[in-house]
Each structure stands twice: as structure tokens, then as C-alpha cells.
Amino acid sequence: MATQSTGERLHAAALTLFAERGYHGTGIRQLADAAGLSSASLYHYMGTKEDLLVAIMRASLGELVEKGEGIAADLRRTPRDRLVDLVGLHVTTHALAPDQTRVVDDEVRVLSTEARREVVALRDRYEAAWQRVLEDGAAAGSFTMTDPALTRRALLEMCSGVARWWTPRGPLGPDEVAGEYAVLALRLVGARPRRVVRDTPRG
Amino acid sequence: MATQSTGERLHAAALTLFAERGYHGTGIRQLADAAGLSSASLYHYMGTKEDLLVAIMRASLGELVEKGEGIAADLRRTPRDRLVDLVGLHVTTHALAPDQTRVVDDEVRVLSTEARREVVALRDRYEAAWQRVLEDGAAAGSFTMTDPALTRRALLEMCSGVARWWTPRGPLGPDEVAGEYAVLALRLVGARPRRVVRDTPRG
DNA sequence: GATGCCCGATCGATCGATCGATCGGTAGGC
DNA sequence: GCCTACCGATCGATCGATCGATCGGGCATC
Structure with a gap:
């Protein structure tokens, strides 16, 4: 370093x-x-104390947004794979850098109008990336959900929560948690079983 | 009023x-x-400003805990039904009284050691109620999840998130959101399809 | 190679404002 | 004549922010 x-x-x-x-x-x-x-x-x-906060938020959230959009926009990959990667990105980030995500999530309210607008715009872009993947999956028939927007919110809040409970002293590492959460996410969106045809083991 | x-x-x-x-x-x-x-x-x-905060937290969280424990402990009902009710309680509370839940969730850190212990103890009781229902469901074979504790955390964070996005001006009322979230929760815990062919005994 | 100057980095002192909290009261129903 | 309810004035501490000043390393000039 x-x-x-x-x-x-x-x-x-x-x-x-x-x-x-x-x-x-x-x-x-x-x-x-x-x-x-x-x-x-x-x-x-x-600059001011608030400028410092904004700089921190911009750095943290900006990186997440870029990575998220990169995953979401890769149309060569299935919605399922992209969703799994989004969950992996979000969960490992929230586990390994809980300070960043906590500040971004909790302190938006202290920002003055102008700064808040910028941060919220970034957050909106990130949510739009998730929304896109969910809708792609729904359009392709690989996800079944009644309400993509509601499911997206539930999904994101679920994954963000990792920052509020995960600790390196627990039994699961970040990648393991990400794996478990990917399973949960696929359940949430009503993903069809992995191999669509009759390769299923264990009857 | x-x-x-x-x-x-x-x-x-x-x-x-x-x-x-x-x-x-x-x-x-x-x-x-x-x-x-x-x-x-x-x-x-x-008393002090902090006493005021504690009083607010005690009132809000205490009510939730009592209701939650009441639902979880009613062994005449199936884990599935109890889970749906827990989700209903949690989601409607977070939608209709977002201020209470936001304060309870976000301001625990400002409490001094003694007060924090009390509030955290309340929160632990609430989480234990959820945990019990999940484990009852797993034991009965009606829920299938690899890790009940992880699933419980995911579930609770997902439901708590409602306080961060729901607004009375949106398309869905609190009860409708609760209904949607119940479906999501059942997916998360891997609940078996609603009617299991043969009629289930009451027990 | 020495000289003189500039400027980024840093500080002690201090600003006016506000913080949470306390004081000594007063008004009025019981 | 006490008790509940309330307030104006004020406390010491701390807030975010700014001031003028210092120090030392780089750099052009001689």
C-alpha cells in the first residue's frame, strides 16, 4: 500500500x-x-465540513455506480448472471466498507439542497442499473415478479443491510455471504431453476 | 383523537x-x-435530551416487541401464517410510523452504554421472535433455507427498508405493500407452495 | 554554490453563534 | 400555601470557521 x-x-x-x-x-x-x-x-x-462529507460520498457512491452500471449494461450476459454479480458487488462492498455505505445511506439528510441533488442523482443511477437487470429478466421470462420496482427496493434494502450486521469475526466471509445473498436474490425475483431443462439432479 | x-x-x-x-x-x-x-x-x-430519546425508543420498540412476540408465540398457528403476520406487522408499522422506526434504527449509536443496553435487549427480543418462527418452519419442513440466522437478517432488513421508501402518495397502500412483502418473504424462506396437496392438520 | 523569495503546510488564538442545562422566579388551580 | 406548569436570563462548554503568523523545502537568479 x-x-x-x-x-x-x-x-x-x-x-x-x-x-x-x-x-x-x-x-x-x-x-x-x-x-x-x-x-x-x-x-x-x-472546504467546509459539509464539503468534506460530499467529497466522501461522491467517491464512495461514484465507484459503486460505475461498477454497477458496468455490470448491468453488459448485454452479452444473462439477466440472471448480471443480477448475481450486482448482488456480489453490493454485498461485498457493504461488508468490507461498511463505513462508506453507512455514511452514504444515513447522512444524505444533512446535505443542503444542491449537494443532496448530486448525491441523490448518483443513487438514482445505481438503482436504475438494478431496475434494468430486473426488467431484462422479466422480459426474458427468466424472472417472475409482480412488481419489479417494489422487488428492486426490497432487494437493495436486503443487501444494504449487510453493512449493519456483518462482522469479520462472524462465521461467514464476505464472498460466502455474497453467495448466500445471491441465492436469496434469485428466490426473491422468482428466477427459474438454474438448468431450465431436465438436467435436474435429485428428482 | x-x-x-x-x-x-x-x-x-x-x-x-x-x-x-x-x-x-x-x-x-x-x-x-x-x-x-x-x-x-x-x-x-x-430529564436530559438523551432521556427523551430513550423514552421515545422504549415506547416505539416496546410496542413492536410485544406484538411480535405475541405473533411468534402462538403455536396454534402455522409458521407460515405467523411469518406472514410478522411481515404484516413490521411492514405496516414501518410504512405508517417511519419516524419511530427510523429513530430506533439510526440513533442507537448516540446512546450511552447503559441506555444502549436496554434498547439493544429489546431489539434482540424482537429478532428472537422472528428467529423462532423461521426455525419452527424449518423444523416442520415448511421452510427450506440453508441458514435461518442469515435469512432472518436479510428478511428483517428487507422489511425495515419500507420506512426508507414508502410514501402515502405512492400507488400502493400499507396493506398492499405488506401483502407483496409477505410473498417475497415466503419466497425468501423457501416456503413450500401454499396448499400441500393433502390437508394439513391443526396442531 | 550561495542568496533571496515564494508558497504549501501547519499552527495558536480567537471569533460569534449555538449547544445542553440550570437558575430563580411567577401564575394559577386545588 | 403548596404544587404543577411554565418562562426569561444566563451559565460554561463547544460548535464551525477564520485570522495572522511561522516554518521549511523548492527554485530561479546571481
């Missing part, structure tokens, strides 16, 4: 503190202590 | 504000304004 610049150290520290104590629960002096700076020096690296 | 006492008005106002802006994002002067009191008078009805 490359040595961390001061700016990166600040971002990392802020991420941890915002996730732990919330945006309003974190003072700039705590931020400064965690980053190894004085409170005055903070302002050399960030 | 009965006329509201000042104490009730304070609780209701605090609930709204805490849910909207978060505990640390809400000042006692805002609390006082919303309750129609001076900031000094607040202290006639609450």
Missing part, C-alpha cells in the same frame, strides 16, 4: 468518524485529532 | 425532529419551538 497523503488520511479519518458518530456527532476538532492536524489546518484540505 | 397533553406533544415533536434531522442535528430550542414551549420548560417533562 502506498504511503497515505495527508488529504487521504483526513478523508479516511472522517469516514470512520462520520460512520461511527454521525456527521453532526463529529466535531471538527475530533476530525483534526484523528487526522493528526490542528483544527485550523483542516481547512487547507477541505 | 383525544386531546394531546403537553408531554405527548413534546414526544411527538421530538419524534418528528429526531427522524428528520437526527438526534445531534436537533437542538433543544428546536424541540421547544415544535412543542410550543420554552427551552427551560422542556426540562419539566424530560
